[in-house]
Amino acid sequence: MKEVKIKIKNLSVYFNYIQALNDVSLEIFENKVTCLIGPSGCGKTSLLRSLNRMNDMIYGFRMNGEILIDDIDIYNKEIDVVNLRRLVGMVFQQSNLFPKSIYDNLIFAPKILGIKDKNELEEITERVCMQTSIWNEVKDRLNESALNLSAGQQQRLCIARALTVNPDILLMDEPSSSLDPVSTSKIEELLFDLKRNYTILIVTHNMQQAARISDYTAYLYLGQLVEYDKTTKIFTNPANKQTEDFLTGRFG
Amino acid sequence: MKKYHSSYAKKRTFKSALVEKTVKYFFFLNGMISVLFLLLIILFLFKEAISAISGIGIAEFFKNVQWYPTSDAPRYSIIPLLYGTLLTAIPATIISSFLGIILGVYLSEIASGRTREIIKPFIEIFAGLPTVVIGFLILAVGSTFFQELFNTGTRLNALLAAFGLSIILIPTISSLTEDALRAVPDNLRMASYSLGINKFSTIRNVVIPAAISGVSAGIILGFGRAIGETMIVLMASGNAAELTLNLLHSVRTITATIAGELGEVAYGSPHYYSLFFIGTFLLIITFVINLISELIIARMRKKLKKMN
Amino acid sequence: MNNRFKENIKKKSSSDSIIDKIMINAIRLFSFIVIIIFILILGKIFYEGIGVINWNFLTGIPKSDISKGGIGPAIFGTMAVSLIMLILAVPVGIFSAIYINEFAKDTFWLRLIRASVNSLAGVPSIVIGLFGFGFFVLFVGKSIDSILQTGMFFGQPAIIWASATLAVLVLPTIIVTTTEALNSIPLTFRQASLGLGASKWQTIRYVILPQARPGILTGVILALSRSIGETAPIMFLGSAFFLPNLPLAYLDLSFIQIPIINPADQFMHLAYHIFILSTQSSNPTLTEPFQYGTTLVLVVITLLLNLTAIIFRFRFRKINEVVKRNQ
Ligand SMILES: Nc1ncnc2c1ncn2[C@@H]1O[C@H](COP(=O)(O)OP(=O)(O)OP(=O)(O)O)[C@@H](O)[C@H]1O
Numbered sequence: 097m098k099e100v101k102i103k104i105k106n107l108s109v110y111f112n113y114i115q116a117l118n119d120v121s122l123e124i125f126e127n128k129v130t131c132l133i134g135p136s137g138c139g140k141t142s143l144l145r146s147l148n149r150m151n152d153m154i155y156g157f158r159m160n161g162e163i164l165i166d167d168i169d170i171y172n173k174e175i176d177v178v179n180l181r182r183l184v185g186m187v188f189q190q191s192n193l194f195p196k197s198i199y200d201n202l203i204f205a206p207k208i209l210g211i212k213d214k215n216e217l218e219e220i221t222e223r224v225c226m227q228t229s230i231w232n233e234v235k236d237r238l239n240e241s242a243l244n245l246s247a248g249q250q251q252r253l254c255i256a257r258a259l260t261v262n263p264d265i266l267l268m269d270e271p272s273s274s275l276d277p278v279s280t281s282k283i284e285e286l287l288f289d290l291k292r293n294y295t296i297l298i299v300t301h302n303m304q305q306a307a308r309i310s311d312y313t314a315y316l317y318l319g320q321l322v323e324y325d326k327t328t329k330i331f332t333n334p335a336n337k338q339t340e341d342f343l344t345g346r347f348g
Numbered sequence: 349m350k351k352y353h354s355s356y357a358k359k360r361t362f363k364s365a366l367v368e369k370t371v372k373y374f375f376f377l378n379g380m381i382s383v384l385f386l387l388l389i390i391l392f393l394f395k396e397a398i399s400a401i402s403g404i405g406i407a408e409f410f411k412n413v414q415w416y417p418t419s420d421a422p423r424y425s426i427i428p429l430l431y432g433t434l435l436t437a438i439p440a441t442i443i444s445s446f447l448g449i450i451l452g453v454y455l456s457e458i459a460s461g462r463t464r465e466i467i468k469p470f471i472e473i474f475a476g477l478p479t480v481v482i483g484f485l486i487l488a489v490g491s492t493f494f495q496e497l498f499n500t501g502t503r504l505n506a507l508l509a510a511f512g513l514s515i516i517l518i519p520t521i522s523s524l525t526e527d528a529l530r531a532v533p534d535n536l537r538m539a540s541y542s543l544g545i546n547k548f549s550t551i552r553n554v555v556i557p558a559a560i561s562g563v564s565a566g567i568i569l570g571f572g573r574a575i576g577e578t579m580i581v582l583m584a585s586g587n588a589a590e591l592t593l594n595l596l597h598s599v600r601t602i603t604a605t606i607a608g609e610l611g612e613v614a615y616g617s618p619h620y621y622s623l624f625f626i627g628t629f630l631l632i633i634t635f636v637i638n639l640i641s642e643l644i645i646a647r648m649r650k651k652l653k654k655m656n
Numbered sequence: 657m658n659n660r661f662k663e664n665i666k667k668k669s670s671s672d673s674i675i676d677k678i679m680i681n682a683i684r685l686f687s688f689i690v691i692i693i694f695i696l697i698l699g700k701i702f703y704e705g706i707g708v709i710n711w712n713f714l715t716g717i718p719k720s721d722i723s724k725g726g727i728g729p730a731i732f733g734t735m736a737v738s739l740i741m742l743i744l745a746v747p748v749g750i751f752s753a754i755y756i757n758e759f760a761k762d763t764f765w766l767r768l769i770r771a772s773v774n775s776l777a778g779v780p781s782i783v784i785g786l787f788g789f790g791f792f793v794l795f796v797g798k799s800i801d802s803i804l805q806t807g808m809f810f811g812q813p814a815i816i817w818a819s820a821t822l823a824v825l826v827l828p829t830i831i832v833t834t835t836e837a838l839n840s841i842p843l844t845f846r847q848a849s850l851g852l853g854a855s856k857w858q859t860i861r862y863v864i865l866p867q868a869r870p871g872i873l874t875g876v877i878l879a880l881s882r883s884i885g886e887t888a889p890i891m892f893l894g895s896a897f898f899l900p901n902l903p904l905a906y907l908d909l910s911f912i913q914i915p916i917i918n919p920a921d922q923f924m925h926l927a928y929h930i931f932i933l934s935t936q937s938s939n940p941t942l943t944e945p946f947q948y949g950t951t952l953v954l955v956v957i958t959l960l961l962n963l964t965a966i967i968f969r970f971r972f973r974k975i976n977e978v979v980k981r982n983q
């Protein structure tokens with residue numbers, strides 16, 4: 097029933113002399129929400145960014161190990177990084193909409209990727225807005241500047257924008273950390289719908305959120321994977337003492 | 349005892365307050381010297397320009413399309429000078445915008461940290477090169493080279509001056525472009541890359557549009573400099589006050605006219621006042637151009653604040 | 657299992673990434689071409705000019721047709737004009753910057769001063785020269801002459817008027833750089849000093865100014881470099897075609913005569929000399945080595961000044977960054 101989407105094998109990541117990840121092995125399942133938790137600086141973002149090779153752009157980046165998506169090594173020379181990033185979408189902690197209209201934000205990537213037909217572009221806009229349940233809020237103001245939206249709407253629009261290029265996997269780095277509770281719960285609801293079509297990895301500092309939204313949880317500490325299991329298991333009966341301490345706030 | 353103390357303190361504070369006030373006033377007066385000289389420049393030029401208008405007549409400056417101030421029937425039309433100014437400044441702005449923006453993009457988006465640390469100071473130092481040096485090199489090397497290349501009739505012409513101007517404009521435009529591009533928050537680039545957009549498309553569709561006001565301010569500022577620059581055009585343009593749109597003809601700019609004629613003009617003559625008239629004209633143009641570019645930069649700052 | 661990834665990842669986004677590579681490399685190429693042109697320009701001057709540089713050339717007096725001899729008077733004249741310019745402009749510029757950064761709140765006056773400095777910086781140098789000629793020479797100079805009954809002494813182009821005009825020209829440079837330098841001094845210094853009960857003036861005198869010294873010096877050097885390279889404004893302010901004698905006057909103290917710069921004299925000037933050599937010379941091929949040599953001297957002076965300014969600014973920034981980080 098459940099299939100492995102991403103296989104991370106013995107991954108170590110370095111930035112110059114700093115080791116951000118140390119021999120991490122992990123299998124991510126398709127159409128599930130997998131949560132990465134751990135104290136600040138433990139390597140969550142580095143792990144996410146390894147998956148769409150955004151780390152490549154950081155000066156001094158090196159890695160060991162393998163990452164396979166659908167059994168294809170994404171660090172293989174044959175792989176076109178730009179192409180990979182279309183299939184592995186990413187949403188950032190701070191919304192980073194372009195200073196353009198809502199519509200232009202959404203058709204930005206499809207247009208550059210060669211879709212010229214206006215109807216098709218409008219279809220994409222409507223589809224991704226529906227998927228992120230933001231359509232009713234923006235349909236009458238598509239030509240307004242995206243920066244006029246509320247913070248929560250902006251973040252959901254970022255998710256919608258990530259969907260415009262038809263990714264297979266969605267990486268989210270603390271997508272709701274700067275949002276109010278109402279906007280946060282809207283994003284959480286979204287994830288339940290989205291995981292039917294996408295494999296989702298999400299970083300969060302909010303343990304309740306992790307428990308609520310994810311199917312699997314990975315606990316990282318100092319660049320190492322401490323524990324990885326079903327979320328229900330991790331939150332009710334962690335195998336590792338460290339994990340338990342972190343979850344109960346006795347950490348540090 | 350107590351009484352003595354308080355009156356002593358009072359005296360002291362009164363005295364030091366006086367000192368502080370005097371000090372402040374002193375610095376204020378120094379600050380006002382810039383205001384004073386700006387006003388003096390404006391008043392003085394306008395005063396002489398008005399003398400020109402009352403002596404020669406405003407119409408004379410804009411009709412007849414000839415500048416022959418020393419002939420028996422003197423002609424004082426600013427039009428050929430304006431043609432000459434634009435015929436050198438516009439091509440120079442186009443060339444230097446093209447190369448300056450590319451260089452700015454390279455420095456901000458492509459060059460590695462170390463390369464940038466070498467090239468940037470080099471460009472900055474180069475930008476301090478006296479313009480007379482560029483003018484000299486054009487005369488010594490450029491003109492012959494150019495004549496052979498384009499097979500032009502005149503050794504000195506508008507296009508040659510435009511090339512010379514470009515050399516001093518490129519550093520200005522490239523550094524303003526670089527500043528504008530660097531002010532674009534990195535998360536916009538990340539957004540584009542994470543959507544699977546490649547570097548060039550990101551630069552073209554995200555970074556440059558977000559910085560467009562800064563870049564255009566740089567271009568406008570460069571244009572202003574091109575119009576106001578004297579030595580290069582004086583030495584390279586050929587200085588024939590011809591009404592032409594041909595880039596390969598000699599032209600005469602407003603600045604070169606002032607530089608070339610002020611030394612020989614009789615004080616108080618119509619010719620003298622006419623030079624102040626075209627100087628005032630130049631002052632107004634450059635003032636407006638600088639104002640526009642400043643407004644654009646101010647607007648950009650506002651917009652960037654909103655993005656962060 | 658869905659095959660979206662498998663099907664799409666191998667798709668070559670071919671043309672797209674080829675175009676990307678081409679464009680990025682084109683940007684590189686054009687940038688390098690520009691840099692190479694800049695290097696060639698400097699290289700040509702060094703290559704052609706270095707041959708004539710020797711002690712006689714640097715200190716000698718030009719011979720009648722300026723194809724022989726040296727450029728001593730031109731170097732001296734340039735230094736004389738610049739020195740007087742600095743005396744006129746630097747104090748005013750620094751005091752203005754202190755007012756802008758340390759005293760003025762956001763008032764009408766501050767905005768007026770800032771706007772004026774900006775506008776003044778944008779005035780073309782030839783217009784400032786025009787103003788200097790009309791105002792300093794013909795108005796101020798002639799007025800002094802008529803008051804002191806000195807005939808045609810002050811009312812003609814001379815060092816003092818060239819210096820005054822250049823001072824107006826570089827004043828914005830000094831003010832802007834000094835304001836930046838003062839502005840970059842960490843706030844804590846000010847607070848500490850004022851907290852100890854020092855007055856504003858004491859704070860400026862003993863805390864701010866010493867801290868800002870390298871920054872201020874940067875401004876002075878930039879102003880100097882700019883004034884040395886400016887040719888247009890001095891063309892009709894007393895720079896001379898050929899002047900074998902140095903513009904000196906002698907202060908007679910009976911037992912000794914002290915030479916001082918005579919501010920009412922005319923002068924030779926490097927930048928103007930280049931202009932004259934390359935446009936007025938009757939035999940350009942004969943004088944060409946001298947043209948390059950003179951140009952080389954001017955270029956080396958300005959480049960060194962600019963380089964110093966950059967190094968100063970760099971170090972100044974670093975110091976303040978360290979201080980800020982350690983707070
Ligand atoms: N661009 C970079 N250059 C150098 N070192 C980096 C860079 N990014 C991250 N690191 C280092 O890698 C380690 C892991 O960082 P990472 O950002 O992955 O942590 P994180 O778990 O996401 O933390 P947070 O919860 O604060 O976001 C840290 O020690 C960090 O200093």
Ligand SMILES: [Mg+2]
Nearest residue numbers: 140141142269
């Ligand atoms: Mg992180």
